[in-house]
Amino acid sequence: MxxxxxxxxxxxxxxxxxxxxxxxxxxxxxxxxxxxxxxxxxxxxxxxxxxxxxxxxxxxxxxxxxxxxxxxxxxxxxxxxKVRGKMLCDEQYLSNPRLLVHLLAEGLKMLWTVDINGCPFKRHLDYKLEQASLRVAGGLEFDEDPDTYGREEFESPEELLLWLKEHRPEEETVFSHGDYCLPNLFAEDNTISGFIDLGRAGTADIWQDIALCVRSLEYNTGKNEGCVNLLFEELGMAPDWDKIRYYILLDELF
Ligand SMILES: Nc1ncnc2c1ncn2[C@@H]1O[C@H](COP(=O)(O)OP(=O)(O)O)[C@@H](O)[C@H]1O
Ligand SMILES: [Mg+2]
The missing domain is CATH 3.30.200.20 (Phosphorylase Kinase; domain 1)
Known part of the structure; x- marks a missing residue:
């Protein structure tokens, strides 16, 4: 190199x-x-x-x-x-789901406290759907992965895109990481030590990060329902499954 x-x-x-x-x-x-x-x-x-x-x-x-x-x-x-600590997908955290979930919730809350005044990027649905349209027009195909969300309901990325455009949820603006998954978060001494991979960060709906967090948590803990429930307890919120599903489906086009 x-x-x-x-x-x-x-x-x-x-x-x-x-x-x-x-x-x-x-x-x-x-x-x-x-x-x-x-x-x-x-x-x-x-x-x-x-x-x-x-x-x-x-x-x-x-x-x-x-x-x-x-x-x-x-x-x-x-x-x-180099960020200090270990990625949240490290065995140290996967073997301690309670701590893992606590750290994921802590990370989300840290993002939400960022004052978005002067934030250089907007990643709201207007922007995301426009980007998704360009990608679909460019010939994007569903991932080969059998876990691809939406594959059973939508024949093609075009069909999914149309559905996403017709079912836009209302947005509640916060600072968003944009790709909030375990390998993009680091922790040390039981606290978040760093966020990385920020190419999709900017202002967006609060459910963008929650949704990908849920997906990543399920993926890494073998769909442990207890973990997901615990996440919402830690966040002090009730899960909005329609919005979670919407943002996971949207991510299929990125
Ligand atoms: N600043 C950093 N400190 C420590 N590890 C990092 C750092 N940047 C990247 N990495 C490691 O490289 C991996 C991939 O980097 P990332 O920026 O997430 O790229 P990608 O867009 O390919 O996911 C991360 O999951 C992490 O393990
Ligand atoms: Mg990454």
Missing amino acids: KRTLPERIREYTEHREYRKDTIGRSGSEIFCFSDMVLKAEREKNESRSEHEMLRWLQGRLPVPEIICAEKNGDMRYLLMT
Whole structure:
């Protein structure tokens, strides 16, 4: 990888040992150093927003600090500090569902306390559905994964998109992570130590993150109903299953 790296990134990483990470699922390449992480990915809306979002979130939430962000041809490189602690999908948390759920609820509440004044991105349904339309028009297909939500009810992504446009729920604006799942959250000493993967963050409906949180929690705990109930107890809210389902279905188009 080193040959193709932009000069400034190379200055920081040359002669340093690293391990290649395989957790990312978005086509990004991740190189972990002892105290830094390099995320390299093809230029797209989300990588551009991620750099800007990280800048805006400094001092607002625990997020990595940017060491160096560079663009080179059609590639974007983000060299950032390594977040302390372990991902919430680490065995340490999976084996302690009570703590895991507590941390997930804590993370959501932290997001909701961010003052959205001046937030650089809006990720409301107007924007998401427009993006989804572009993706569907571009030939997006349902994932191969047999767990794909909506596969049984909707013949095609076009049909799902139409349904989503016709069933828009009312939105309650908060600061949203946008891809709130266990591998994108870190904790240390029983508290959230960092949020990463912020390319889809911005203002959005409160149920966007809750829905993906529920999906990720179910996926990682084998659909443990107790965990989901506990999550809503911790949040002090009742689950709105229509909205949860809506946002999980919407995510099938991303
Ligand atoms: N700043 C960071 N500190 C520690 N680990 C990180 C950091 N950035 C990324 N990682 C690791 O790399 C994985 C993938 O990075 P992420 O930004 O989530 O990319 P993707 O969009 O591919 O999911 C994360 O789940 C995490 O394990
Ligand atoms: Mg991620």
